[in-house]
Amino acid sequence: MTLAFALRGTNGLVLGADSRVTSLEGTADTSTKFLQVNREVGVLTFGMAEVGYKAITRLVASDFTGVRKKRIVHFSEIAEKADVIFKQTFMDWIDNSRKNSIDLQPTDPRLTTGFILGGFDLNETNQFKILLWHSPNFQRQERFEIIAAQWIISQYLFNHLYYYEMNVEQLKRLAVFMLVETEMISPSVGGPSQIATVTLENGFQRLSEKEIQDLINENQGRFAEFRRILLDRLG
């Protein structure tokens, strides 16, 4: 499946996902699950990798981005475009499959596909926003935070380790902690972690592999201490 999430801190957002894709042939850790839309906004996908990547690529390539037309693009405009693109890409894939005599229903849980748009709405509300779309209806939902797909272990950790006053630096460590702990159990989550931050001063910034590895190394003591406390209280 995957793990994808958007976390909110006092000074920005942290977006994260793994890179594993699972198919009938096996798994591969080659999937790109999120892209930068513009300076302040990123988009993630979870579920069906082929459909998801196609949809987020279409969104990023849309002619509203402002890079080609040199105009300010509102967060709401990106969201409205996403409303159309995500559902259309998913339904196009379903229709193509049916043409190849594969009878698929959009409600089939094996075809679950979702998207998270996270960023700063610089031009209208001046707020950080997190939006979710999910098959089969792709009804847009605004959320405070989202943990999606193979989410239950991360939700448990989030419930116990997160608080509203955390800043982006702390959230980065939590993001890596959640990804590593989920990978440990869930075979459909793994591969290089993909993490980005969205802040006022720097906009959307993807963390490098070295930065992520440094965070994993920094978290080694935390992994051990978490295990120790659970053993102490429950073992």
Added chain:
Amino acid sequence: MTISFVGYEADFNERPFYSLMFDGQKINDLVYPAENKVLFSINNDLWAYLTSKVYSNHMSLEKAVNLMGYITAQYSKIFSLGKYVNLITISKDGLNYLDIERIKNIMSNAEEVDVYICKYFCDFFMTKWCK
């Protein structure tokens, strides 16, 4: 030798849900011994995660019951499951439904563990965290 049985069954319609304990088997492969029925599981990742950290075959039935109570409480919170919980053990003494008072104590302990974890790790991701 005591055999403890770890498993999970959930019902979304506000009816009691059952936590069973069985040693060493995946939840989805479990068979309810009395009725020969396959147990349904929402998602066993969290069960697998917490038992990987804490559970061992050498654990006493008492500790395994407390662990299962804690895991049950987490599922209940995350999925907003049924109000009532049953905990059942199987040992060489047979199948045993825990009484309501014992279950209340186990769930109360689970809540205390949760509060302790939240307090202990309240600064877990600060730069200078070191215990």
